[in-house]
Amino acid sequence: MAFLPLLPKAPMSSDGASTSNTDSAVNLPSSSATDESAHEAILDTETLLNAAGSLIVVFDRQGKIKRFNRTCETTTGYIEKDVQGHCVWDFLLIPEDRVAMQGIFRQLMNGQTNTYYESTWLGKAGETHVIAWSNTVLTNRLGRVDFIVSSGIEVTQQRHSRRQLEGQYRQSHLLAEITQKVRQSLELEEILQTTVSEVQGLLGCDHVFILQAPPESSVRLAAEAITTLAQGPAQSLLRRPWPTNPLLQSDYVEHYRRQSVSVIDTMDGPGVAPEIVDILNQLAVKSELAVPILAHGHSDDGIKAGQKDGFWGLLIAHHCMQSRRWSPLEIDLMQQLANQIGVAINHAQLLEHLEDIVVERTAKLTETNQQLRREMDERLRTESALRRSEKQLRLVTNALPALVAYVDIRHRYRFNNYAYETWYDIPYQQIKGRQVSDIVSLEVYQQILPYLEQALMGESVTFESEMIQSSGQRLWASISYIPDIQDGQVKGLFSLVSDISDRKAAERMKDEFVSVVSHELRTPLTSVHGSLKLLSTGRLGTLNGQGRELIDIALKNTERLTRLINDVLDLERMSFGKVTLVPVACSVLDLLQSAADAMQPMADEYNIQLAIRPTEALSVWAAPDQVMQALTNLLSNAIKFSPEGSTVWMQARLPGKEPNKVDAHVEFLVKDVGRGVPSDKLETIFERFAQVDSSDARERGGTGLGLAICREIIQQHRGRIWVKSIHGQGSTFYFTLPQPTASPSAL
Amino acid sequence: MLSKQILMIDDESDIQTVARIGLTIVGGWQVLTANSGREGIAQAKSHVLDAILLDVMMPDMDGVATLKALKADISTQSIPIIFLTAKSRAINRKELYALGAQGVIHKPFDPTTLSSQISGFLGWD
Numbered sequence: 001m002a003f004l005p006l007l008p009k010a011p012m013s014s015d016g017a018s019t020s021n022t023d024s025a026v027n028l029p030s031s032s033a034t035d036e037s038a039h040e041a042i043l044d045t046e047t048l049l050n051a052a053g054s055l056i057v058v059f060d061r062q063g064k065i066k067r068f069n070r071t072c073e074t075t076t077g078y079i080e081k082d083v084q085g086h087c088v089w090d091f092l093l094i095p096e097d098r099v100a101m102q103g104i105f106r107q108l109m110n111g112q113t114n115t116y117y118e119s120t121w122l123g124k125a126g127e128t129h130v131i132a133w134s135n136t137v138l139t140n141r142l143g144r145v146d147f148i149v150s151s152g153i154e155v156t157q158q159r160h161s162r163r164q165l166e167g168q169y170r171q172s173h174l175l176a177e178i179t180q181k182v183r184q185s186l187e188l189e190e191i192l193q194t195t196v197s198e199v200q201g202l203l204g205c206d207h208v209f210i211l212q213a214p215p216e217s218s219v220r221l222a223a224e225a226i227t228t229l230a231q232g233p234a235q236s237l238l239r240r241p242w243p244t245n246p247l248l249q250s251d252y253v254e255h256y257r258r259q260s261v262s263v264i265d266t267m268d269g270p271g272v273a274p275e276i277v278d279i280l281n282q283l284a285v286k287s288e289l290a291v292p293i294l295a296h297g298h299s300d301d302g303i304k305a306g307q308k309d310g311f312w313g314l315l316i317a318h319h320c321m322q323s324r325r326w327s328p329l330e331i332d333l334m335q336q337l338a339n340q341i342g343v344a345i346n347h348a349q350l351l352e353h354l355e356d357i358v359v360e361r362t363a364k365l366t367e368t369n370q371q372l373r374r375e376m377d378e379r380l381r382t383e384s385a386l387r388r389s390e391k392q393l394r395l396v397t398n399a400l401p402a403l404v405a406y407v408d409i410r411h412r413y414r415f416n417n418y419a420y421e422t423w424y425d426i427p428y429q430q431i432k433g434r435q436v437s438d439i440v441s442l443e444v445y446q447q448i449l450p451y452l453e454q455a456l457m458g459e460s461v462t463f464e465s466e467m468i469q470s471s472g473q474r475l476w477a478s479i480s481y482i483p484d485i486q487d488g489q490v491k492g493l494f495s496l497v498s499d500i501s502d503r504k505a506a507e508r509m510k511d512e513f514v515s516v517v518s519h520e521l522r523t524p525l526t527s528v529h530g531s532l533k534l535l536s537t538g539r540l541g542t543l544n545g546q547g548r549e550l551i552d553i554a555l556k557n558t559e560r561l562t563r564l565i566n567d568v569l570d571l572e573r574m575s576f577g578k579v580t581l582v583p584v585a586c587s588v589l590d591l592l593q594s595a596a597d598a599m600q601p602m603a604d605e606y607n608i609q610l611a612i613r614p615t616e617a618l619s620v621w622a623a624p625d626q627v628m629q630a631l632t633n634l635l636s637n638a639i640k641f642s643p644e645g646s647t648v649w650m651q652a653r654l655p656g657k658e659p660n661k662v663d664a665h666v667e668f669l670v671k672d673v674g675r676g677v678p679s680d681k682l683e684t685i686f687e688r689f690a691q692v693d694s695s696d697a698r699e700r701g702g703t704g705l706g707l708a709i710c711r712e713i714i715q716q717h718r719g720r721i722w723v724k725s726i727h728g729q730g731s732t733f734y735f736t737l738p739q740p741t742a743s744p745s746a747l
Numbered sequence: 748m749l750s751k752q753i754l755m756i757d758d759e760s761d762i763q764t765v766a767r768i769g770l771t772i773v774g775g776w777q778v779l780t781a782n783s784g785r786e787g788i789a790q791a792k793s794h795v796l797d798a799i800l801l802d803v804m805m806p807d808m809d810g811v812a813t814l815k816a817l818k819a820d821i822s823t824q825s826i827p828i829i830f831l832t833a834k835s836r837a838i839n840r841k842e843l844y845a846l847g848a849q850g851v852i853h854k855p856f857d858p859t860t861l862s863s864q865i866s867g868f869l870g871w872d
Contacts, residue, residue, distance in 0.1 A: 518834055519804045521833075522833035522854045523759055523833055524761075525855045526759075526765065526833070526855035526856065529857075530762070530765030530769065533769075533857055533859050534769055534859065537772070537773070537859055540772070558855070
């Protein structure tokens with residue numbers, strides 16, 4: 001690279017060694033006539049002194065210059081006469097070296113010889129020369145220093161070159177360092193700060209800073225390095241807090257936006273734009289070097305490929321102490337640094353963008369993760385809830401002595417409780433998945449198969465069956481199969497099997513008891529009733545009026561006893577479910593007619609008309625004997641409580657409201673115009689031994705159980721029975737019975 | 748019309764008496780009695796009978812067993828048998844008929860109509 005030397009334009013040799021003049025020869029003094037004397041002239045001190053290529057100065061004891069050779073003269077521009085009698089530190093040395101020089105002189109006077117040092121001289125024109133000196137002291141016989149001979153070589157250029165090299169080296173190093181940092185570090189702030197600090201040190205200027213000019217907001221000081229040596233008003237202005245700092249005014253930055261590098265060596269020079277003159281003067285800036293930093297624009301939708309670099313900000317160096325020239329090397333360094341900063345900014349933006357993306361993705365991932373976790377938790381909770389409920393189900397079902405199971409449509413067990421273990425002597429876990437026919441005996445399977453199939457067609461069934469346990473023990477079981485219907489399809493059935501052997505045994509006992517009781521009660525009654533009956537015929541002897549009356553009374557009461565026994569036993573057996581009603585389809589008309597026929601004798605006796613009102617040809621699903629019993633009971637009551645000569649009506653019909661409803665019951669009625677039922681007794685009248693008043697039973701010969709039996713019968717048919725009555729005007733007793741339906745169901 | 752000869756088998760002597768009086772006074776029939784199934788079978792074998800009135804509930808050999816025995820014996824199997832039962836009305840009837848009985852009369856019965864009931868079952872007059 002080319003460089004401009006900072007020294008006056010004295011001719012230099014390429015290797016930088018100084019030469020006193022263009023001549024390589026020194027003219028000998030012209031006083032010598034012959035060659036001999038010319039040779040002797042060589043030895044003349046004066047000639048030697050002035051022939052020497054190096055600078056030679058002779059000092060006396062006080063440090064005053066005695067001799068100042070030609071090289072000195074040509075180097076400095078002073079002639080010997082100018083400097084003789086002066087000390088070197090008077091004006092020859094630069095101020096900084098003067099004290100040091102005096103120290104060295106004292107050392108020399110003390111006898112230290114051959115010191116080597118460098119000092120910088122000021123030439124007459126104010127230029128500086130760096131000279132490397134070596135000294136010799138001349139002492140007298142007594143050892144006292146009389147003179148000091150200093151011999152020096154100008155090394156200015158060398159020093160300069162070395163400083164330049166050093167500078168270059170430092171610059172390269174700085175550039176390399178910055179570049180490396182840019183490549184390695186992602187900390188933009190760090191990079192910016194390092195740059196300004198290093199540059200400030202390298203260039204040796206007062207103030208290096210970076211301004212950022214974001215597109216939509218105000219100028220911002222991104223990094224700053226201020227020399228600690230800066231004194232005076234500049235310092236305080238620099239330190240002024242932004243945003244009042246004039247540097248941050250937009251016109252300052254705007255000025256540079258359209259420019260490339262701006263070099264201001266001195267404020268007085270041409271090319272200093274008037275708009276920034278004020279600002280710079282405010283800050284007492286004497287020299288400025290401003291380099292634009294180009295980077296990708298800020299944009300919210302990220303970095304676009306191939307986006308043109310835009311103006312990001314400025315890298316600026318200010319020198320306030322005095323004007324200074326910015327060397328091309330320095331300018332180049334700044335540009336390179338600005339480039340690196342641009343790269344760093346791009347990296348930072350890219351990183352930020354990437355970081356944003358990462359943050360976004362991470363947030364999304366976290367959210368997804370959380371959602372997953374929530375779903376998992378949900379599922380775990382559901383599963384554990386399921387497990388808990390299954391566990392509860394097991395707890396509950398295992399505690400039951402009954403068999404609880406779920407059988408699928410292929411007759412396989414899908415769930416079974418613990419009780420299976422005691423019934424079938426198989427570990428209950430081993431039943432799952434096996435066929436029902438594997439578990440139960442063949443006999444039992446044949447028994448239950450039709451019911452299984454019925455349930456799997458969608459119909460609940462309950463039945464009783466005698467089964468043999470694995471121990472050989474016989475037991476009675478009540479079995480219920482309930483179909484499991486999902487979405488209109490049968491998926492399986494729930495099976496409930498309970499041991500009713502005890503109940504059966506109790507029933508059997510009750511059965512026997514009832515048989516025995518009925519037999520025991522009826523037996524003596526037969527004798528009593530029979531005897532009285534025979535006596536009353538009169539064929540075994542006649543009795544007088546009172547006698548006949550008494551016989552009649554006795555007979556009547558034995559008949560009442562008989563009826564009572566019958567009714568009580570009937571009721572007990574019915575309410576314990578012993579009487580199994582076997583329903584068939586019955587013609588309603590037939591029922592009514594049969595009942596009327598059966599009660600005709602009694603009606604005749606009481607002088608009552610029995611009439612059947614027009615009835616449709618309907619059918620009911622009922623046990624005919626029991627319905628007959630109910631009808632005759634009602635008719636009996638109606639006849640008993642009707643006034644003589646009146647009529648008792650019977651009818652059966654479908655109730656008016658919903659005649660076409662599939663499961664509508666047929667409504668029967670028995671109507672009389674007797675004395676009726678008080679309104680507060682309309683419900684209680686159906687209870688056992690309930691009478692309207694106490695005189696009834698005795699007078700009318702009723703047992704008090706007739707209506708209770710009716711109710712029991714009707715309820716066993718799943719019907720209803722009730723009475724409507726106006727006390728004193730008559731009653732109508734109603735009951736309902738189901739019609740035959742398409743699918744049979746056990747009552 | 749010849750008078751009928753009826754055997755009544757019942758372990759209750761009072762009931763026997765009531766039935767006997769009823770059948771003789773009202774029906775004008777002849778009545779033999781037996782206190783147990785075994786005695787009844789013996790009687791049936793040794794007499795010409797038009798019908799047997801047989802009580803269901805008897806100790807030792809009950810009515811059903813007695814009927815089976817009578818039916819098993821060629822000399823007695825053609826004698827019509829009518830059960831007398833103190834049990835409740837509904838169930839037993841079918842079972843009893845299924846065994847070969849030709850009638851079932853419930854206790855307490857009316858002795859004054861006993862003969863006409865029996866005639867009705869057996870199609871006499």
